[in-house]
Amino acid sequence: MSRGRPMSAFLSMSAGCLLLPIFPAHASPTPSRGPLAGAALPTSGEVPRPTHIRGWNNNTRRVTPRAEVRDRIRITSGGYATRRTVALLRARSGSTQWTRIWRGRTNAAGRLTLRFTTPDEGNWKYRVRVRATRTAAAKTSKSRRIVVWTPQPSTVPGAPNDPAPPVSTSLVYVTGDIGQCGGEADTAALIDPRTGVLVATGDLAYPNGTSADFANCYDPSYGPFKHVTFPVPGNHEYNSGGAGYFAYFGDRVGTLEQPWYVVEIAQWRVFMLNSNCAQAGGCDVGSAQYTWLATQLSLPQPRCTAAVWHHPRWSSGVHGPDASVTALYELLVTHGTDLLLTGHEHNYERFARLDSAGAPSSSGIREFVVGTGGQALREIPGNAPGSEVRLSDSHGVLLLTLGATDFAWRFAPTEPSAGTDSGFEQCS
Numbered sequence: 001m002s003r004g005r006p007m008s009a010f011l012s013m014s015a016g017c018l019l020l021p022i023f024p025a026h027a028s029p030t031p032s033r034g035p036l037a038g039a040a041l042p043t044s045g046e047v048p049r050p051t052h053i054r055g056w057n058n059n060t061r062r063v064t065p066r067a068e069v070r071d072r073i074r075i076t077s078g079g080y081a082t083r084r085t086v087a088l089l090r091a092r093s094g095s096t097q098w099t100r101i102w103r104g105r106t107n108a109a110g111r112l113t114l115r116f117t118t119p120d121e122g123n124w125k126y127r128v129r130v131r132a133t134r135t136a137a138a139k140t141s142k143s144r145r146i147v148v149w150t151p152q153p154s155t156v157p158g159a160p161n162d163p164a165p166p167v168s169t170s171l172v173y174v175t176g177d178i179g180q181c182g183g184e185a186d187t188a189a190l191i192d193p194r195t196g197v198l199v200a201t202g203d204l205a206y207p208n209g210t211s212a213d214f215a216n217c218y219d220p221s222y223g224p225f226k227h228v229t230f231p232v233p234g235n236h237e238y239n240s241g242g243a244g245y246f247a248y249f250g251d252r253v254g255t256l257e258q259p260w261y262v263v264e265i266a267q268w269r270v271f272m273l274n275s276n277c278a279q280a281g282g283c284d285v286g287s288a289q290y291t292w293l294a295t296q297l298s299l300p301q302p303r304c305t306a307a308v309w310h311h312p313r314w315s316s317g318v319h320g321p322d323a324s325v326t327a328l329y330e331l332l333v334t335h336g337t338d339l340l341l342t343g344h345e346h347n348y349e350r351f352a353r354l355d356s357a358g359a360p361s362s363s364g365i366r367e368f369v370v371g372t373g374g375q376a377l378r379e380i381p382g383n384a385p386g387s388e389v390r391l392s393d394s395h396g397v398l399l400l401t402l403g404a405t406d407f408a409w410r411f412a413p414t415e416p417s418a419g420t421d422s423g424f425e426q427c428s
Contacts, residue, residue, distance in 0.1 A: 048136055049137065052139070053130060053139055056144070066119075068118075071144075072114070073114065074112075083110075085103065085131040087129045087131070088127075093124060093186060100129075125145055171197075171399065172265060175198075176202050176204070176344070176371050177234070180374050186374070186414040190412050191397060193224060200230070200232070201232060201371070202236075202237065202275075205248075208236060209234075219248075230253070230308075231272075238279045241256075242256055260272060267302055267303075271306070273308065275322065276310065290331065301336075304404070306339035307328075311344045314385075315345050315384060316381070316390055322344075338366065340366070340367040342367060343370055343371040345380075346378040347379075348389070348398070348411055350387075350388050351366060352386045352388055359386075360386060368398055370398045372394070393419055396411055397411075399411075408424040409421070409423055409424075
């Protein structure tokens with residue numbers, strides 16, 4: 001505690017918990033301002049007036065351990081400010097068990113400054129709850145999400161904002177349907193750019209994929225991974241014509257005219273394709289994208305290959321299977337592709353290896369649908385042929401470990417009690 005700092009209350013808890021000093025908004029006494037201009041004082045016979053919490057910041061924030069967070073609030077009721085009892089509540093992300101970690105009172109002007117230190121790890125939610133009085137109703141704020149990110153020992157000293165390059169590119173994080181300005185911070189906490197790369201399966205910046213959407217709803221949480229991200233565009237990126245997507249990632253992910261590319265990850269070759277067929281100039285035989293892919297596949301290939309696009313060829317979700325990519329899928333099956341990574345459906349689903357007709361086949365492609373990056377999840381209404389695992393109870397990230405002749409997978413949910421999936425398989 002710094003010397004000479006004014007404080008009305010202080011809570012000290014055991015290691016890993018919050019240290020919560022609360023500071024009055026004014027260091028010296030000020031006269032009560034009474035009702036705001038134009039507001040009448042409530043009387044005892046009136047129905048309790050609605051309470052308003054002003055200044056509470058409910059934006060998601062990603063922080064390092066024991067970071068200082070500050071919110072200055074003001075409590076009013078019907079335009080009238082007075083002293084109110086305020087509690088600060090905390091819960092683990094995904095939990096409904098809220099714990100009161102501090103209680104205090106506003107000053108006569110209804111003001112209070114909250115300053116707290118974050119825990120050492122984990123994803124947390126915070127709320128402010130204002131107690132009811134005889135003339136004013138109770139009020140609970142929206143939740144503020146705090147994601148505590150722990151830097152690894154390999155972080156470059158003296159360059160905290162410049163993560164070290166991955167130590168191994170055999171680990172691939174996969175997720176999509178990400179940036180809704182809120183839930184994406186939870187999945188971002190599962191990704192470490194020093195240990196692997198990120199494959200983003202589209203719909204990255206809601207609602208329209210504009211430069212502002214990328215700046216406000218994607219970059220705050222996923223920006224630290226930009227240098228190790230291999231994305232494909234989703235339909236939401238094309239709500240604004242795709243310009244925001246290409247402006248953000250640059251021409252290393254293709255161009256508006258040729259929005260596809262190929263990358264080498266570990267000893268795998270991965271074809272980053274575009275399932276927005278109308279905007280990409282088509283996906284059928286003879287289209288520019290099909291011709292490019294056919295040329296690429298005619299070259300000598302490694303033992304293991306994969307493809308990535310946004311819309312699932314097979315799906316049990318609300319959108320169902322997408323037949324517009326049939327020609328691309330058939331071409332990939334013919335050339336022995338092992339994996340297809342997709343998004344679009346706001347759930348997780350794993351399929352058996354399926355051939356061009358959707359029948360189980362050891363020479364078919366195993367498809368993963370990973371649309372669990374942050375957008376609101378959806379129930380899975382069906383059970384498509386070949387579907388082996390279906391999860392919609394948690395956001396999360398698929399972790400792929402790519403070997404020279406095989407691959408392993410594990411779905412990591414953000415909620416500890418949610419369903420998961422794992423396995424191992426040889427390349428075809």
